[in-house]
Amino acid sequence: EPEVTQTPSHQVTQMGQEVILRCVPISNHLYFYWYRQILGQKVEFLVSFYNNEISEKSEIFDDQFSVERPDGSNFTLKIRSTKLEDSAMYFCASSEQGYNQPQHFGDGTRLSIL
Amino acid sequence: DQQVKQNSPSLSVQEGRISILNCDYTNSMFDYFLWYKKYPAEGPTFLISISSIKDKNEDGRFTVFLNKSAKHLSLHIVPSQPGDSAVYFCAASSTDSWGKFQFGAGTQVVVTP
Numbered sequence: 001e002p003e004v005t006q007t008p009s010h011q012v013t014q015m016g017q018e019v020i021l022r023c024v025p026i027s028n029h030l031y032f033y034w035y036r037q038i039l040g041q042k043v044e045f046l047v048s049f050y051n052n053e054i055s056e057k058s059e060i061f062d063d064q065f066s067v068e069r070p071d072g073s074n075f076t077l078k079i080r081s082t083k084l085e086d087s088a089m090y091f092c093a094s095s096e097q098g099y100n101q102p103q104h105f106g107d108g109t110r111l112s113i114l
Numbered sequence: 115d116q117q118v119k120q121n122s123p124s125l126s127v128q129e130g131r132i133s134i135l136n137c138d139y140t141n142s143m144f145d146y147f148l149w150y151k152k153y154p155a156e157g158p159t160f161l162i163s164i165s166s167i168k169d170k171n172e173d174g175r176f177t178v179f180l181n182k183s184a185k186h187l188s189l190h191i192v193p194s195q196p197g198d199s200a201v202y203f204c205a206a207s208s209t210d211s212w213g214k215f216q217f218g219a220g221t222q223v224v225v226t227p
Contacts (some may be wrong), residue, residue, distance in 0.1 A: 042218070043158070107155070
């Protein structure tokens with residue numbers, strides 16, 4: 001069964017550094033998402049992406065964050081000037097359509113900011 | 115922003131019995147609902163969905179019920195199996211939100227022999 005893959009599984013970064021989290025969505029999916037889950041808290045929506053544009057973003061997704069689909073298969077989340085509170089699990093997801101469709105999640109990247 | 119609530123953080127059920135998980139929402143614009151299962155160190159796995167035009171959807175051992183007037187949905191797992199032990203999340207979205215799902219806090223289910 002096709003799946004969403006995320007790399008790396010664990011990323012440790014010094015505060016203030018930039019980090020790029022990578023995702024390969026399911027190949028025939030057109031809509032891509034990033035969510036995060038801070039330890040002990042809910043899964044939170046960050047951003048949705050379609051046709052090389054951001055469709056929707058949450059209040060969390062400020063200028064520190066950016067997303068890109070640099071080629072036909074990868075979908076990346078860049079976090080600039082990382083802060084301690086950026087430590088979380090970051091999940092990538094994809095879906096065939098943008099609404100009324102289940103999103104399929106990767107296993108996440110654990111980001112630890114020191 | 116507590117638009118989706120799962121008020122039971124945990125549930126213990128005997129193998130073979132029914133598991134009932136509950137979820138409440140406050141946003142009347144939500145029209146599509148999902149249940150996910152999550153094992154440790156893995157991402158959420160899609161289980162079952164329901165749109166607001168239905169009040170029930172069934173897939174094997176899993177049935178989701180939607181009560182729009184009460185803004186309440188539930189997931190029934192019958193019969194419960196040891197492999198069902200996991201955290202279960204409900205999630206909701208509206209058609210105009212471009213796939214932005216709001217998640218509940220999750221319910222940890224433990225199925226005992």
